[in-house]
Amino acid sequence: MPPTLDLSRTSHAKVVIAPPRINLRRAASYQHDRGPLSSTSSRFTFNHLVFSPPPSPGLPSLSPPAKKPSRRLFSTVRPLRVIRYAIRLLSVVLVFFVALEVLTWFFGESTPTPTNTTKSVIQEPEPETGMVSQKAVPDFPTPIVVTDDRGRAKWTVSIPPGSEFPLAMSQYVDMCLKCRQVAERARHLRSHGHGLHQVSLGFGSDSADDFIDVKEAEKAGYFAGVEKYDGGVARGSETGKMACKKSLTFVLESSDAGLGKTLMMLWIAYGLAEKEGRAFFIDDTRWSYGKFTALFQPPPIPECSAPPSHEILPCPRHTRHLVASAATMDVLFGSLTESADPPSESHDRALRKTQFNLARRGYEALARMNKDDGDYVDTRVRELTDMRTVPKSKGHRNGLAVGVHIRRGDRHPLEFQYRHSYMPLSLYTDTAYEIIESQFNHTTTGLFASSHSGEEAAAAKEQSIVVLASDDPMVYESAELAGAANRAQERIKLASKQNIQNTNQDKSVMRKFVDETFGWEGGFFAAMFWNLGVTSAHATAAPDASPGSGNYAAPSAETLRLRSLVGRAYVMDLTVLADASDVVVCTVSAVGCRLLAVMMGWERAMDEGNWVNIDGGYGWLGLEW
Known part of the structure; x- marks a missing residue:
């Protein structure tokens, strides 16, 4: 009979019984099947550290968490990332300066403060125009390129005060040609200038932005020694009226002997001036038909006085005080005869009706006979x-x-x-x-x-x-x-030649010798018109004796009287x-x-x-x- 276990002598009064959920099976991960290992054993490994039991949810981890490697700035050089950052930085700088330029265009540029050092500069020598580079304002009428206090290239037209008005037709034609060239030169300098403020992206740049009117150029100090006008009243004005803010002066001088073309342009010019809110003036100083009032009643008198003559320019079209004539008709009437739209019958009819209505308005205002x-x-x-x-x-x-x-x-x-x-x-x-x-x-x-x-x-x-x-x-x-x-x-x-001869049929009366009689047989010819009032001994042999030709001479009072008839x-x-x-x-x-x-x-x-x-x-x- 086997001996029995006597538990009465133990110090524990009670026996602790393990709950049934505890697994008493030996875990292979805790103790290998082959028995415990020692550090001296040939089978000793660190698997017991690697394959440790999972930490208890309520207890801290037995091993400290692995530390992440710290990322140092520029520890690893990436060229693409550096280039990308550089492009972004340059883009921000470029956008800033473009925005500054756009704001300047929209809200206007500040007028340069007149100083004694401000000078007008004519553009570099151009072989096709014959312009000369200089620092001072020229003493003859011509367009010039100037620079403002920001170094921007602009242009204006310089006419010396006291110059004869109107200028010769050849001068107006030459100035209009140079205006286009100088305006193009100013745009070229603005787009290829030095400095970020000269950057041009192809928008917002117009000839109207590049041009400085004479009055603004005087205030900015570009024209040294130019007489100033206080309060908008021109000095020497007999009327005492305020000078007109905008005006159009039509010069009747023309190389065309016919009267119809001049009247058509005159009437349309008046219609344009009225449409654009310009005061209208007529200059008949060198008109081949004499005085305007010999044919018509005086034109309507504006409520303001005419501007100083050196402010009246033939170009550009948007200048404040514009002068127009048959010689510069392309500047004034170009928009009425040309269009960017494709040609069509309906468009041509609408364009001609616009011209017609302008001419009709001029006819109603100016064609009142004496x-x-x-x-x-x-x-x-x-x-x-x-x-x-x-x-x-x-x-x-x-x-x-x-x-x-x-x-x-x-x-x-x-x-x-x-x-x-x-x-x-x-x-x-x-x-x-x-x-x-x-x-x-x-x-x-x-x-x-x-x-x-x-x-x-x-x-x-x-x-x-x-x-x-x-x-x-x-x-x-x-x-x-x-x-x-x-x-x-x-x-x-x-009268014809026969009509003139019939008036002197009485041959019994002694008459002094007179030149051979000429009549208007065949109609109106320019050569006949230009030689009215000129005797046969002094008549020009050339068929063209119009203004601007080498055979032209100032008409006499008798010649003007005949032309007026x-x-x-x-x-x-x-x-x-x-x-x-x-x-x-x-x-x-x-x-x-x-x-x-x-x-x-x-x-x-x-x-x-x-x-x-x-x-x-x-x-x-x-x-x-």
């Missing part, structure tokens, strides 16, 4: 109206007045087959009679629809008249028109045709034909079709020559 001629024209229009009135007409129907304008001389038609000659007179008369026939066609519908329409139409047709105006006195005596047409006016006539006859002819005629027949190649359309008005001439061109299928051409 009192004597105006009274005569009013009387003549009433006479022609009475001639076409049907007596005792129950329907108050009058005859039709068809105006015919025939231009010959040095103006040839646009139509191909007549481009080296003239339109046959039969085309004018046939067109006029066709218009009359179409209006009185004896129908019971339309214009004369009534029980007595046939009788009234026949009576009105019988009273219809043709009103004729021409620059060739022989046209009035032609077989096609003699006795069938009425002169537009008989106050001033262009020619201009007055021209204006009265057109006015009578426009006021007394229901329909006008003419050739659009003549500028007088285009003026007639303006004088009739767009609705009456174009919309109602009462302006009839027989020179090809062209419409109103405006400034296109």
Whole structure:
């Protein structure tokens, strides 16, 4: 019998029994199957440290956490990262300076403070322009390049105070050419200048930003010694009015002997000035037809006084005080004759209507004839109206007045087959009679629809008249028109050689020798006009004696008087045709034909079709020559 265990002698009164959840199985990870290992054993490893039991959730870890290696700045050099940081930094700097430049463009640049060291600098020598580099302001009219206090290249136009006004036509033409070149030079210097403030990205840079007007240039000190004007009132002004803020001065001087082209440009210039809020002035100092008031009444007087002459510039177009003439018409009228839009019939019609409306506004303001001629024209229009009135007409129907304008001389038609000659007179008369026939066609519908329409139409047709105006006195005596047409006016006539000789038929009277007689046979020619009032002994042999040519000489008082008579006859002819005629027949190649359309008005001439061109299928051409 085996001995029994006696537990009564032990010091523990109770026995602790392990709970059933405790696993009493020997863990291989704690004690290997082969028994405990010692440090001296050949099987001794550190696996007992590596494969340690997992830490208790409530107890700290038996081994300290592994320390992460510290990252030192630039411990590892990465070239791409350095380049990326450099690009970002340069981008921030560039954006800053671009934003500064844009703000300067939007909010304007500060006017340079005038100092004694501020100087105007003309651009470098240009072989094609002949400009000379210098530091002082030139003593002749010319555009110049200047630099402001920030080193920006700009440009202006320098005209020495006290210079003759207006300048010669050749000077204005030369200045307009140089303005384009100097403006381009200033833009080139701005875009290729030194320093970040000269950086140009291709936007916000306009010639208007580069140009400095004369008044601002004076304040900035670019023009040393220029006389200042206080309070906007020009010194020497007799009116005492404030000087105009914006103005347009039209110089009537022209190398074209014809009057029509000058009048068309004058009227359109007035319309542009009114549209842009500019005061309008007319200069007739060297006009070939004499004084403007010899033909027309004085133009409307502005509420301000004319600016100093050295502030009136021919270019650029946006200058404060602009001077325009036939010599610089491209600067003033370029926007009215050219367009970036593709050509189309509707666009061309809209562009020409714009020109037409501007010319119409100028006609209404400036084409008032002098009192004597105006009274005569009013009387003549009433006479022609009475001639076409049907007596005792129950329907108050009058005859039709068809105006015919025939231009010959040095103006040839646009139509191909007549481009080296003239339109046959039969085309004018046939067109006029066709218009009359179409209006009185004896129908019971339309214009004369009534029980007595046939009788009234026949009576009105019988009273219809043709009103004729021409620059060739022989046209009035032609077989096609003699006795069938009425002169537009008989106050001033262009006489033929035969008419002049018929006035001196009494050979019994002793008369002193006179030069050979010349007349206007064939029409108006420029050479004939330029030699008016000049005796045959002193007449120029060259056909061109216009201003600017080597044969031109200042006209005498007698010459200006004769030229003024020619201009007055021209204006009265057109006015009578426009006021007394229901329909006008003419050739659009003549500028007088285009003026007639303006004088009739767009609705009456174009919309109602009462302006009839027989020179090809062209419409109103405006400034296109």
